[in-house]
Amino acid sequence: MWRRAAKSSSFLPLLLQLPKHDASLPQRFTTGFPFHAPFQEKGGISPKQVAPLITFVLGGPGSGKGTQCAKIVETFGFKHLSAGDLLRREMISDSEYGSSILNTISEGKIVPSEVTVKLILREMEASDNQKFLIDGFPRSEENRAAFEQIVGAEPRFVLFFDCPEEEMVKRVLSRNEGRIDDNIDTMRNRLKVFEALNLPVIDYYSKKGKLYRINAVGTVDEIFEQVRPVFEACEQEAK
Numbered sequence: 001m002w003r004r005a006a007k008s009s010s011f012l013p014l015l016l017q018l019p020k021h022d023a024s025l026p027q028r029f030t031t032g033f034p035f036h037a038p039f040q041e042k043g044g045i046s047p048k049q050v051a052p053l054i055t056f057v058l059g060g061p062g063s064g065k066g067t068q069c070a071k072i073v074e075t076f077g078f079k080h081l082s083a084g085d086l087l088r089r090e091m092i093s094d095s096e097y098g099s100s101i102l103n104t105i106s107e108g109k110i111v112p113s114e115v116t117v118k119l120i121l122r123e124m125e126a127s128d129n130q131k132f133l134i135d136g137f138p139r140s141e142e143n144r145a146a147f148e149q150i151v152g153a154e155p156r157f158v159l160f161f162d163c164p165e166e167e168m169v170k171r172v173l174s175r176n177e178g179r180i181d182d183n184i185d186t187m188r189n190r191l192k193v194f195e196a197l198n199l200p201v202i203d204y205y206s207k208k209g210k211l212y213r214i215n216a217v218g219t220v221d222e223i224f225e226q227v228r229p230v231f232e233a234c235e236q237e238a239k
């Protein structure tokens with residue numbers, strides 16, 4: 001079981017609302033995707049019939065994950081779920097834990113896994129698409145374990161955009177989208193967190209034979225030409 005936030009955490013109200021996994025409850029998808037009955041018990045979304053195709057998209061801050069995801073969506077019709085975008089949206093909503101998310105993102109740290117998984121799960125449930133690109137997740141072993149436990153599914157494959165630090169720093173500092181974490185101090189922390197917590201997850205998927213390493217240096221189109229065959233092969237497999 002993953003670590004829960006300390007009792008004093010201002011994330012606690014959200015954590016208390018999370019559905020608990022119960023293996024005895026019905027499966028929402030026919031294979032590999034045991035879902036939480038609480039949604040169904042409340043008369044919520046009806047069960048989906050097909051197991052979703054999940055791809056995790058990993059890489060350091062500014063490695064180009066979001067940019068490439070937009071091209072994958074355009075070409076292969078996936079639903080793009082950026083964990084960072086979902087957290088930022090939650091942060092500016094009226095929710096009482098918005099300020100905790102803001103503090104965590106400002107420091108370049110990782111938001112408790114239950115919070116992030118709940119936001120991802122909510123989007124998956126609401127989508128008609130069965131193909132999901134989950135960008136910037138899992139950022140840690142704790143994220144990974146929480147996803148497997150709560151969602152009950154594993155990624156079909158994982159993309160890793162491998163980019164040198166100097167290039168990532170350059171891209172982030174010239175991104176100009178008004179993000180609170182796009183400054184040199186937070187960027188230093190994000191790089192440390194990436195190395196300490198995210199690289200072990202990348203290594204985990206590499207050992208499982210699920211990792212596709214993409215050289216993230218070059219033009220956007222050049223990089224996409226490395227990504228394209230991975231998804232084409234996946235489409236072929238599905239036929």
Ligand SMILES: Nc1ncnc2c1ncn2[C@@H]1O[C@H](COP(=O)(O)OP(=O)(O)OP(=O)(O)O)[C@@H](O)[C@H]1O
Nearest residue numbers: 060061062063064065066067171172175218219220
């Ligand atoms: N191949 C590239 N060459 C130069 N700039 C790029 C390239 N790909 C993306 N960028 C730019 O670099 C910046 C970061 O890209 P992007 O937002 O896609 O990265 P990210 O991995 O999603 O970052 P984060 O983890 O911080 O969300 C953006 O301004 C984007 O336009």
Ligand SMILES: Nc1ccn([C@@H]2O[C@H](COP(=O)(O)O)[C@@H](O)[C@H]2O)c(=O)n1
Nearest residue numbers: 083084104105108109110111136137139
């Ligand atoms: N799994 C995640 C993903 C993101 N965060 C927090 O959001 C920040 C921005 O994420 P991007 O993917 O948009 O770069 C990140 O630095 C974390 O603070 C998270 O906690 N967990």
Ligand SMILES: [Mg+2]
Nearest residue numbers: 065066082084
């Ligand atoms: Mg991004």
